[in-house]
Amino acid sequence: MKINVVKNVLQANDIVADKNRRAFQEGQVLAINLISSPGSGKTTLLEKTIPALDEQGPSIVIVGDLQTTRDAERVAGSALQVTQINTGMSCHLYANQIAESLPGLDLDQAAFLFIENVGNLVCPGEFDLGENLKVVLLSIPEGDDKVAKYPTVFRAADLVLLTKIDLLGAFNYDLVRVEEDLRKLNPVAPLLPFSATTGQGMEEWLGWLKEQRGTKVGAQAKFFNA
Amino acid sequence: MHEMSLASALMDEIINIACDNNVVRIEEIELRIGVLKQVVPEVMEEAFRAASFGTLAEGATLRQIEIPARAFCSRCDREFSPAVNDFLCPTCGEFSTTLLEGDELLLGSLTCVT
Numbered sequence: 441m442k443i444n445v446v447k448n449v450l451q452a453n454d455i456v457a458d459k460n461r462r463a464f465q466e467g468q469v470l471a472i473n474l475i476s477s478p479g480s481g482k483t484t485l486l487e488k489t490i491p492a493l494d495e496q497g498p499s500i501v502i503v504g505d506l507q508t509t510r511d512a513e514r515v516a517g518s519a520l521q522v523t524q525i526n527t528g529m530s531c532h533l534y535a536n537q538i539a540e541s542l543p544g545l546d547l548d549q550a551a552f553l554f555i556e557n558v559g560n561l562v563c564p565g566e567f568d569l570g571e572n573l574k575v576v577l578l579s580i581p582e583g584d585d586k587v588a589k590y591p592t593v594f595r596a597a598d599l600v601l602l603t604k605i606d607l608l609g610a611f612n613y614d615l616v617r618v619e620e621d622l623r624k625l626n627p628v629a630p631l632l633p634f635s636a637t638t639g640q641g642m643e644e645w646l647g648w649l650k651e652q653r654g655t656k657v658g659a660q661a662k663f664f665n666a
Numbered sequence: 667m668h669e670m671s672l673a674s675a676l677m678d679e680i681i682n683i684a685c686d687n688n689v690v691r692i693e694e695i696e697l698r699i700g701v702l703k704q705v706v707p708e709v710m711e712e713a714f715r716a717a718s719f720g721t722l723a724e725g726a727t728l729r730q731i732e733i734p735a736r737a738f739c740s741r742c743d744r745e746f747s748p749a750v751n752d753f754l755c756p757t758c759g760e761f762s763t764t765l766l767e768g769d770e771l772l773l774g775s776l777t778c779v780t
């Protein structure tokens with residue numbers, strides 16, 4: 441017997457992702473999926489961002505990691521709540537894992553939900569978690585050829601943070617090439633140079649988050665303009 | 667490397683459909699893969715072998731059909747074939763082109779024994 445299906449293989453994940461999206465909308469939180477290679481600075485970004493974002497409201501963090509709770513511990517002091525998901529052998533988070541974490545989180549009390557995905561530039565780009573926005577971090581030491589090499593994730597990005605920009609001088613790095621490669625894939629996502637060490641780009645990043653919350657969640661949302 | 671993630675998602679879909687249709691064994695699976703998914707057929711095959719091991723799809727033939735990428739430039743009013751990492755219109759250089767096809771991962775059909 442032949443069964444004609446013609447169905448998106450990732451549909452089961454996408455259905456749960458849509459449910460998550462509705463939960464974020466109801467909670468009036470802006471949900472951000474942070475994606476990068478291992479070590480590009482996701483947790484460091486959160487350590488710097490959450491305290492600075494405090495006047496725009498509290499943040500909740502979900503950290504996906506193959507092993508250890510180290511990243512969760514690093515943000516525990518500043519975030520309203522932190523949940524760690526140990527993904528074991530899986531190199532990305534699934535919408536289901538987020539859905540399972542939601543009952544334990546006080547979305548009502550928060551303005552932002554940051555999801556630190558597993559360090560990987562391939563699979564996390566394929567699995568929708570229900571986030572409002574995907575932020576892709578690309579650090580200077582990774583090299584200026586990565587946009588063209590990992591097109592899927594850069595095509596899906598809403599913002600690209602060029603992290604560790606303080607190290608630019610130590611590498612033979614072509615910024616123009618990165619911008620050009622990004623535009624071939626993604627006409628709209630801003631490319632923002634950023635350094636957690638010097639603070640470069642911090643103000644623009646915080647401004648972008650605020651603006652996005654206004655657009656995606658609404659200017660009537662709790663905490664907004666607080 | 668993402669083939670394993672995709673193969674396990676595929677297996678979840680297959681098992682669901684098999685349960686709904688009282689399938690006892692699956693002989694062939696047709697998978698339609700857009701080129702932009704950057705799936706390597708040999709790696710997908712391996713990943714499927716691993717993901718289907720011990721299931722009712724073990725030993726099934728995985729037929730992979732590649733779907734080429736097609737995009738449209740509204741400024742030129744014409745179609746073109748984008749490269750995996752370049753969606754600019756080859757004629758006018760426009761950034762904002764529309765992808766028509768080539769980004770999908772579809773389970774087409776299952777041939778099975780009930």
Ligand SMILES: Nc1nc2c(ncn2[C@@H]2O[C@H](COP(=O)(O)OP(=O)(O)OP(=O)(O)O)[C@@H](O)[C@H]2O)c(=O)[nH]1
Binds near residue numbers: 483559607
């Ligand atoms: N020079 C410099 N180093 C940075 C910057 N941001 C992060 N680092 C360093 O980069 C290393 C990795 O940073 P993490 O924040 O742990 O990176 P991550 O993306 O969370 O890593 P995984 O969760 O393991 O994928 C740490 O040693 C940081 O101190 C930066 O802006 N400049």
Ligand SMILES: [Mg+2]
Binds near residue numbers: 482483484511556
């Ligand atoms: Mg981290």
Ligand SMILES: [Zn+2]
Binds near residue numbers: 742755760
């Ligand atoms: Zn054109």
